[in-house]
Amino acid sequence: MAFDGLFIHSLLKDLRPILVNSRLAKIYQPFNQDLVLTFRKERKNYQLLLSANAQNPRFYLTNQTITNPDKAPTFVMVLRKYLEGSILLAIDQVSVDRIVNFRFSNHNELGDQVQLILSVELMGRHSNVILYNEQTKQIIDLLKRVNPDENRARLLLPKAKYELPPLTPGINGFDLSETEFKQKTLNSNFEEFAGQISGLDRDDRNELIGYLEDNNSYSSFRTFIEQFDKSGAFILKTRQNKRKIFPYLPYHLDLVKESYDTDLNHALDEFYQYQANQDWVRQKARQIERIIKNEQKKLTKKIAKLQKQLDQAENSEGYRIRGEILNANLSKVKPGMTKIELPNYYDNSHLLEIKLDAALSPARNGQKYFKRYKKLRDSIKHVKEQIQIAQTNLNYFESIQTAIDNAEPQDIDQITDELTNQGYIRKQPKQKRAKKMTERNLNKFQLSSGKTVLVGKNNYQNDWLTFKKADKQDWWFHVKNIPGSHVIVQANEISDQDVIEAAEIAAYFSKAKDSAHVTVDYVKDKRVKKPNGAKPGFVIYTGQNSIDVTPEQEQVLSRRIN
Incomplete structure (x- = not known):
């Protein structure tokens, strides 16, 4: 299932007791769409990952070691100025929608207490993280600044007034009474009713429909909804081996249970670890992959060109044969001729057309063919060596690409260092020295x-x-x-x-x-x-x-x- 509203409701029940009243100690942005907030509470540190990734927008506590970049982006500098050292007062969800507000209390430069909200909107390609003043509603800064031409529903720029995005009206299942349930289902089929419940993705809707088909009652509806108030997570697989995570165990979907974890945050960290690593690696390796692609393209063209030369050299006997036939028939070649047909005694005396240079004598034309033959034969060894060198380099770049495919984010620095030392990347004046290799790598x-x-x-x-x-x-x-x-x-x-x-x-x-x-x-x-x-x-x-x-x-x- 996706990170829908009811999934977020379940996650917050686990997250609030851990983070509320904690102090925000560190903030960094390891990758373009991802933030890591380190909270400290009761002498323990907790890392909260916030991701506005369009494919997998999400947030949860993580135990992964994520390298802090050398240079902090502008948004992180703003967050540090306004939020570092602040106390997290509350974590609120907007109804059962995919918007979560982290409410902080801090002091401004004058020492006055201010209430700030870090709003996390998990809405596909419109996902964002927005910092604004709770009292004035003025946006201080945001992870993704959006040009007004790209989003006319609201202004997403610093100093603009924060407004909620357009939300689809629906029914909050946690507040639905039995009387309202009977009224809503009286003239609606199960699909229509499930479609009106807020915070459900397609899998959740289908599961709810299955519950109501088994037992069309308010009790059955409450049994489904109350599952989102429980702790734990289930990992399941589709028939195509696609993994999905649920805060409950679905019975009406065609899925096979893989595992259960009592800690939803831990399950999310494990669930997204591979995909997150791939996303982060791709972001860090963007420059390297461009270099690899360009070098592979050049080498592939070079090998094709060299192979063509080799084929021509290895099939150069025709030049020798033409030279011999010309020498044997010099008397038949007349001045000014550009071509002549002579019997080829290597091919049952079939006529062979031989091109001539009108400016050269018959003997010089024959010598020209012998020189061409010798040059091509002599080039075979050199061309083969050049093909081998080019193929070795091509294999090398394939090994770099394989290393990227198997890499974790912290490994990309070593790959960059390798390509720098090999001369494929220009060395930066203040580039850090590579860390000493250890078994931990x-x-x-x-x-x-x-x-x-x-x-x-x-x-x-x-x-x-x-x-x-x-x-x-x-x-x-x-x-x-x-x-x-x-x-x-x-x-x-x-x-x-x-x-x-x-x-x-x-x-x-x-x-x-x-x-x-x-x-x-x-x-x-x-x-x-x-x-x-x-x-x-x-x-x-x-x-x-x-x-x-x-x-x-x-x-x-x-x-x-x-």
Whole structure:
């Protein structure tokens, strides 16, 4: 289900006891559409994520480590000025709509107490976070400033008066009495009645319809509505394996229960973690991906051009044959001729048309064909070398793209540093030095046998893991001939089951993660070498064994231990 009004109602029942009367200690904006507010209460810190992402607008407490950017955006600077150190007095929902107001009390520059509201509007592409003065209703600032031409319903700019967005009128199910229920359902079918209840998305409406079809009574309606006053969360899957989260267990939808969590905030954090990571990575990696795309485009064109030259060189025998035939028939070539047909003794004396330069003598025309032939033959080795270099560079950029696909937001800085050192990104004058590599940078897994598996997420991590961290007797895994992570099993001896599980991890963290059958090579770490001058992440190895596996996301990630 979506983050609809009744879902927000459920979430606030868990959130209010934790955050109300807490002090807002820190505010930062790690990504364009996302804010993180750190509250402190009873010697504990709580991180509240607010996201105005058009695809997944949401808010909840998160335990994820989100890097604070070096430079704070303007909106964050404003929030810090007005809200840091303030007390959160209340969290109110506008009816059962997707608007939540966080009410703060703080002191202005004169020491006077002021009441401020941080309004979070979760409305798809119109989602926004707006700070305004509760008394004057004047907007102080907002996450998304909207040009008046783009939204004529209300003005969304600093100093404008805050107004609610146009809301669809409906029935608040929590306030509906039995008498009103009977009146509303008297002349309406179940679909029409459910459509009038505010705060329901399509899944909730269908579930309510199912309740009323089972038992068309006020008691049945109250049973459905009161589920949103309970704690906990259910994760369910559709037939297409799409995951959905509910604050109750639906019985009338075609869904399969996956798990239950007593803490709705924790469930939301887990539920959105993968998607949020992907969104944040894409935002941080935008510049890198542009560079990768441009380099791949240039290299692909270069390889095609070189391949054409190679094909021409490898099929250059025709120039030699024309030169020989001309030399054998010099007397037949007359001055001023631009072409001549002569019998080809390599092809049953069939006539072969030979183009001529009228300004050259017959002998010089023959020499011209021999020179062209020799030049093309001599170029084969060079062209093949250039194709190999271009293909190696193309593979390198594919490995960078794979690293981005497997990255977490904090990994992008390492990838940027790598491309800077390779000369693809201009070094900034005040660019920070890369942090020292540690095991904490890696992905960590545990096999069913208890053995630990370490996984590099980019080329720098791969090199460090393979040549610095790993013991020479550890086992090294990598997909065959495809960009992917270096995977180390920290053990001298491994069982067949260990091989399967480690190979599945290697396959998942590779370009072939969505393939049904992936070939993975594995070998002792001591047999893995890095050629002199090779790009980051590139290695060679000998004496390997191979295994075919099918990576399953759920199964692989269930073994993760960090």
